[in-house]
Amino acid sequence: MPGLNAAFVDVGYEKDAFLHYLDLGPQVQSLLKLTRIVKNGSYQEKLLNSLKLEKDIDKAGKISDILSKNMLLPVQIAKEPISTKGPRLSSDLSIAGRFVVLVPFSSAVSISKRIKGSNERTRLKKIVEGIKPPNFGVIIRTVSEGKGVDELQKDLLDLISKWEIFTKRLRTAEPPQKVLGEMDRASTILRDLLTDEFTHIHVNDPVIYEETKSYVQDISPDLEKIVKLYKHKEPIFDHFGVEKQIKAAFGKTVTLQGGAYLVIEHTEALHVVDVNSGNRSANKENQEDNALLVNMEAAKEIARQLRLRDMGGIVVIDFIDMHKPTHRKELYSFLKDCMATDRARHTILPPSKFGLVQITRQRVRPEMNIVTNEKCPACDGTGEIRSSIVLMDDIENNLSFILQEQNEKGISLCVHPYIAAFIKSGFISKRIKWFLKFQKWIKVVPVTSYYLTEFHFFNAKDEEIKL
Known part of the structure; x- marks a missing residue:
């Protein structure tokens, strides 16, 4: 070309x-x-x-x-x-x-x-x-x-x-054959990041564990003892709280400690970060100082997000407007300090007259994109759920089968608190009607973690009745 x-x-x-x-x-x-x-x-x-x-x-x-x-x-x-x-x-x-x-x-x-x-x-x-x-x-x-x-x-x-x-x-290679490759991903990360400050390295795969242990023994024998094989049944990310941090850190909105938040958007050409003060209030006299505090808090988190998500290319940050040149200069200096530990090559331009800061950051791979939204368990992603009438019919039909066909006793019905309130409300409530119909009392237990149309039956031994 x-x-x-x-x-x-x-x-x-x-x-x-x-x-x-x-x-x-x-x-x-x-x-x-x-x-x-x-x-x-x-x-x-x-x-x-x-x-x-x-x-x-x-x-x-x-x-x-x-x-x-x-x-x-x-x-x-x-x-x-x-x-x-x-x-x-x-x-x-x-x-x-x-x-x-x-x-x-x-x-x-x-x-x-x-x-x-x-x-x-x-x-x-x-x-x-x-x-x-x-x-x-x-x-x-x-x-x-x-x-x-x-x-x-x-x-x-x-x-x-x-x-x-x-x-x-x-000598014998033919295109497009790979002649020499990088080490495996785990060893590459350890090569670039491992220091004497590491106290534990947990690995949940036996093969990767052996590779990791061998590599650490080769490059830093004193740290070999910190490599551990994770054997618990609980997923490793859940056990160490990593899953929770991922969900909190990789969403479109990132909340800061003081109540302010970031909105991060991605396009083909660039990334945009909008800084919002949120519910952080300030009167007119200290509005400028408050804007500086929010912006500096945001700058620290933005530097962290760029590394976490491995965002590269052009990043445009819309900080909260500040009128004092000294404050804009202080923010610019602070942002550069926050980015100083970033291993990727980057350039930070001073704030424009519109309060925008532009960063160019080395991009060697696609940015980390973790979907933090989950499919709704109530509607299965359709946006529609069963009507309350149909839900009550389902519960009553299952209840009839359990009491009359299986002859269970001491039944508990666990449902969402809204549904529990509906079942127990009124002088002649749904529960009273069930008692009159089946001649057995049904214990209704509200469970806040259930989605709206979720329900489960339990017997007297507190064992779930599978239907």
């Missing part, structure tokens, strides 16, 4: 993947060269020691000068398929480990910006420069801070072994 300066690549997905010129990487010619000589068998080395690197490509060049139809090129998924779009690719390859990232066809050693100390940055750089192989660059990750030579070297050797697997498989 010369007009887009990009190419569509068949990677085996239902839609062709998108590869832009800027995602080729400066050393794509070296990658193409390696692919050719590995495929034809003229390059037998596992690493890049004897490979002569090509010149970097022109930043303003054209993709048609680099790639041609049916050319073989190893690529890496940079962004997962989102909506109607296929995956986005990069041929600027890298292999991520726990402490470092291995970058072939480079010699640079770069360090995470979150490692602030100049002495620590210098120490880490010297260590890595002394252990990395030729023609490989290394990115030192934040969790490397304070780590010694042995830990860094072990992680780097693991990545080098993965590169050796890549070159070995490349």
Whole structure:
């Protein structure tokens, strides 16, 4: 696609993947060269020691000068398929480990910006420069801070072994075959997030438990003992209260502690977050201060929601209007502080004159979308329920069968409180009529957790009578 300066690549997905010129990487010619000589068998080395690197490509060049139809090129998924779009690719390859990232066809050693100390940055750089192989660059990750030579070297050797697997498989690979894959999802999460602050890791699948335990033992032996296999009958999310938190956190409306709330809407192009003060009252004198407090509370929750839902792309936030420039500046600074721990790349623009704040956040996969609405158990999603007359007929028919056919005694009828009140209301109530008809007294028990048309019968032993 010369007009887009990009190419569509068949990677085996239902839609062709998108590869832009800027995602080729400066050393794509070296990658193409390696692919050719590995495929034809003229390059037998596992690493890049004897490979002569090509010149970097022109930043303003054209993709048609680099790639041609049916050319073989190893690529890496940079962004997962989102909506109607296929995956986005990069041929600027890298292999991520726990402490470092291995970058072939480079010699640079770069360090995470979150490692602030100049002495620590210098120490880490010297260590890595002394252990990395030729023609490989290394990115030192934040969790490397304070780590010694042995830990860094072990992680780097693991990545080098993965590169050796890549070159070995490349010899016989045919497109669109996967040559090298990421670790399983559980291990990837632990690689990126596991710290010494973790106290428990509970896993409810025996296979994943063994994989997790093995991986933790490999990367952090001291933490192996915190990996536990969950064996209770109760679902693991219910046991630890995760299900409740998911339902509370992923709805369209998110309630804040002070009574304010957020309304989160999603479109194809962007996400919109509306901040509302709710029932939080304020008189005219402190209205401006109250708006600042609500906005700052909202900013903290918005930063959390972006991470929870993995919302990427453009996010527009409509904060409550504030007239004082100092307050707008304070909010902007506070929002940046709240977003500082976000691992995804992001940019925050200052509030506009309309009070809107725009955030662009790295999007590598579809946002987390958990449906918090459930099908109505009373109407089964139809929007209609049985009329009270039909409901009473159903109850009475079942009651007749239980008392006359099964000859049960000491019957209790559990129903919604509204239905219980209806059955017991009036001088000649429904319950009195049943007593006169069946010559047996029916105990009516209101249950608030029942939906309107739900009812159950129980015998004298408090056992439910199945109908």
